Amino acid sequence: TLFDKNAKTERELGCAADKISIIPNGIHMERFAGISARAAHEGPLTLGAVVRIVPIKDIITMLRAFFLVQQALPDAKLRIMGQYEEDPEYFALCQQTVSTLKLTNVEFTGSVNVAEHLDDIDILLLSSISEGQPLAVLEGMAARRPFVTTDVGCCQDLIYGRIGDDLGAAGEVVGPMDYEAMARAILKLANHPEECRQMGEIGYERVNAYYTYEKFISSYQKIYKEALEMKD
DSSP states (O other): OOSHHHHHHHHHTTOOGGGOOOOOOOBOGGGGTTOOOOOOOSSOOEEEEEOOOSGGGOHHHHHHHHHHHHHHOTTOEEEEEBOOOSOHHHHHHHHHHHHHTTOOSEEEEESOOGGGTOTTOSEEEEOOSOOSSOHHHHHHHHTTOOEEEESOTTHHHHHHOOTTOOSOOSEEEEOTTOHHHHHHHHHHHHTOHHHHHHHHHHHHHHHHHHOBHHHHHHHHHHHHHHHHHHHO
């Protein structure tokens, strides 16, 4: 399974604890090697999200949070990177929300090469109401960007670390659908640029230590090897 919370659920459902292994997702760190830490800079705050435009990702909460952010930072930008063809009705609702809230500087890019679009992003967002172990968060952390996420799946582990991981916080975690808390967390990071930069570095260190593709593959190879040895 991917993370501790899943393993706990499996045990509660009757799975034998000694038959459960935790193998996190792994990502190709080299894809993001050319992206440097986002330092304090002049100009508007730029927020980003790597996400499909579908209801479970709760883009509406993100847009509502951005509305509050723009009350404090009128020039702030939001770039939502991900395909929107899957659910045209929901995408239309998102566009209507942008119009209703009179939001400016909101861009839906569609499907893009994410690594090419992260360099000028200050803070990344995840507003989902359900997740497992989101690759978008791992990839954003590999790009040294801090995150504001909802408390779904293993986002607590990714942002704050598992037991034994004392690296520190790589961002902030808020309740699902709580757009006010999300806005407060965004502004907290925006108003403390050096802390924000340090969170990005912590995220990079965490992914590099625990969530690389090489570790992911090695863990599965170990399981198959042990299984073959038991069969013999």
